[in-house]
Amino acid sequence: MRWMHLIPIILVIQGLQAQTPAKTLNELKAFYAANCVKCHGPDGSGQTHEGKKLGGFDFTDAAKTAKESDADLIRTIRKGLFFGIKMPSFQDRLTEDDIQLLVKEILRKAEKGKVIAP
Numbered sequence: 001m002r003w004m005h006l007i008p009i010i011l012v013i014q015g016l017q018a019q020t021p022a023k024t025l026n027e028l029k030a031f032y033a034a035n036c037v038k039c040h041g042p043d044g045s046g047q048t049h050e051g052k053k054l055g056g057f058d059f060t061d062a063a064k065t066a067k068e069s070d071a072d073l074i075r076t077i078r079k080g081l082f083f084g085i086k087m088p089s090f091q092d093r094l095t096e097d098d099i100q101l102l103v104k105e106i107l108r109k110a111e112k113g114k115v116i117a118p
C-alpha cells in the first residue's frame with residue numbers, strides 16, 4: 001500500500017491546524033471589544049474620539065456598508081490600512097475563517113447603540 005506513507009504527513013498537518021483553533025462568535029465579539037472598540041466604537045458606529053479623528057467607518061450605517069463587499073472588509077482587517085498607521089493589520093491574530101465570521105455575523109449585523117460584546 002503505497003499511500004500509507006502519507007498518513008504521518010496528514011497527522012502532522014492536522015496537528016498544525018489544531019494549534020490555531022477557529023474562534024467562536026463570542027470569542028470574536030470579545031476580540032472586537034478588546035481590539036476594535038477604540039476606533040470603531042462599542043456598537044461599531046465609530047463615534048469614538050479616535051474614530052472621529054480617523055474618519056471612522058460606520059458599520060451600523062447599512063446604506064454605507066452595503067457599498068463595501070465582504071471581500072473588501074475582509075482584506076482591510078487582514079492587511080490594515082496605510083501601513084498599519086490608520087488601522088493595524090490583524091492577519092497574525094485572526095485566521096481567514098475568523099475574519100469571515102467577524103464580518104458576516106458581527107460587523108454586518110452591527111446596530112447603532114447596541115454594544116458588540118459576548
Ligand code: HEC
Nearest residue numbers: 035036038039054055056057068073076077086087088090
Ligand atoms: C487605530 C484605529 C483602528 C483600529 C484599532 C481598528 N480599526 Fe478598522 N478602521 C480604522 C479606520 C481609520 C478605517 C477607515 C475608515 C474609512 O475611512 O473607511 C477602518 C476601516 C475598517 C474596515 C473597512 C471599512 C471600509 O471602509 O470598507 C473594517 C472592515 C475594519 N476597519 C474592521 C476593523 C476590525 C474588525 C478591527 C478590530 C479587529 C479594527 N477595524 C480595528 C481604524 C481602526
